[in-house]
Each structure stands twice: as structure tokens, then as C-alpha cells.
Amino acid sequence: MRTVLDVVGVCFLAAVLLVVAFACRRRWLSRDGGTFDCSLQLAQKDHGRGWALGLARYVGDDLQWFRVFSLAWWPKLVVNRRQLQGVTTRRPMGNEPLVTYAGHVIVDAALRDRTVHFAMTEEALTGVLAWMESAPPSSQTYH
Known part of the structure; x- marks a missing residue:
């Protein structure tokens, strides 16, 4: 059970980091x-x-x-x-x-x-x- 929660947690963290990366990239492209x-x-x-x-x-x-x-x-x-x-x-x-x-x-x-x-x-x-x-x-x- 702990392994499943670890995998779900890592996937959730990766998804959040990906969304943050997309948002930062768009902000950087729009800076000027x-x-x-x-x-x-x-x-x-x-x-x-x-x-x-x-x-x-x-x-x-x-x-x-x-x-x-x-x-x-x-x-x-x-x-x-x-x-x-x-x-x-x-x-x-x-x-x-x-x-x-x-x-x-x-x-x-x-x-x-x-x-x-x-x-x-x-x-x-x-x-x-x-x-x-x-x-x-x-x-x-x-x-």
C-alpha cells in the first residue's frame, strides 16, 4: 500500500511541476x-x-x-x-x-x-x- 501511495505522490508532484513549468515558460515568452x-x-x-x-x-x-x-x-x-x-x-x-x-x-x-x-x-x-x-x-x- 505504501508503494502505491509513493507512486501516486510522485506522479502528482510531477504533474504539478509540469504545470508550473508551462506557466513559467509562457510568462517568460510574454515578458516583452x-x-x-x-x-x-x-x-x-x-x-x-x-x-x-x-x-x-x-x-x-x-x-x-x-x-x-x-x-x-x-x-x-x-x-x-x-x-x-x-x-x-x-x-x-x-x-x-x-x-x-x-x-x-x-x-x-x-x-x-x-x-x-x-x-x-x-x-x-x-x-x-x-x-x-x-x-x-x-x-x-x-x-
């Missing part, structure tokens, strides 16, 4: 501001599949994306504003409302070599569009 909830479609699959909950932040000319349920201190995806060729928005379709945050719109960002799909609030989208347009004139390329 410019952070917002943002899901990312990691795999190009049908609508509603391949999405991961995340957190995005602005760092200079880069938009960094981090998974929520990860202990990694580095971003999973970095998008430089010079890579962005265009942005379109749409409402979630299929199962997408079930796997993204409530009230988010889907943002299809065309990069030079591929399209990346984000899910974010309308307010965060306004911030991303303003960030894209605020690039110094010397860094913008015109086609």
Missing part, C-alpha cells in the same frame, strides 16, 4: 509584450486536422510561433516579415472551430516558398497587418 494566442496548422491536411495551439510574439522583423504544450525555449516557426507575400482570411471550416481557440479567424499567409495557416483573433490580425506594413521602406520589395 507583443504576444498573442495563435494556432498553427503544422501539417497540410483537411480542414480541422494538423492544428496545434500556440503563442506568437513579435521580435523585430520576425514573428515567432511557440507551441503551448511544449517546454522548448525556441520557436517552432519563425516568419520574417520580408518573406510574407500576402495574407488572406476566412472563417473556420469543417472541424477547425473545434481544434482552434474560440472566435478565431483563419489567416492564410503566403510566404515565398509555401503557405502557412494561422488562427488568431480579429484584433491580433489587425496587429499582424500593421506589423507587416510597418517595415522600413528600404526593406520592402516590389514585384
Whole structure:
């Protein structure tokens, strides 16, 4: 009986430490501001599949994306504003409302070599569009 209680206690302590680690990581990522909830479609699959909950932040000319349920201190995806060729928005379709945050719109960002799909609030989208347009004139390329 004592062994079972020891195992349960160790599992409970590990779960508490994991929750504390996630909270500390999120606090550390949000320390400089410019952070917002943002899901990312990691795999190009049908609508509603391949999405991961995340957190995005602005760092200079880069938009960094981090998974929520990860202990990694580095971003999973970095998008430089010079890579962005265009942005379109749409409402979630299929199962997408079930796997993204409530009230988010889907943002299809065309990069030079591929399209990346984000899910974010309308307010965060306004911030991303303003960030894209605020690039110094010397860094913008015109086609």
C-alpha cells in the first residue's frame, strides 16, 4: 500500500511541476509584450486536422510561433516579415472551430516558398497587418 501511495505522490508532484513549468515558460515568452494566442496548422491536411495551439510574439522583423504544450525555449516557426507575400482570411471550416481557440479567424499567409495557416483573433490580425506594413521602406520589395 505504501508503494502505491509513493507512486501516486510522485506522479502528482510531477504533474504539478509540469504545470508550473508551462506557466513559467509562457510568462517568460510574454515578458516583452507583443504576444498573442495563435494556432498553427503544422501539417497540410483537411480542414480541422494538423492544428496545434500556440503563442506568437513579435521580435523585430520576425514573428515567432511557440507551441503551448511544449517546454522548448525556441520557436517552432519563425516568419520574417520580408518573406510574407500576402495574407488572406476566412472563417473556420469543417472541424477547425473545434481544434482552434474560440472566435478565431483563419489567416492564410503566403510566404515565398509555401503557405502557412494561422488562427488568431480579429484584433491580433489587425496587429499582424500593421506589423507587416510597418517595415522600413528600404526593406520592402516590389514585384
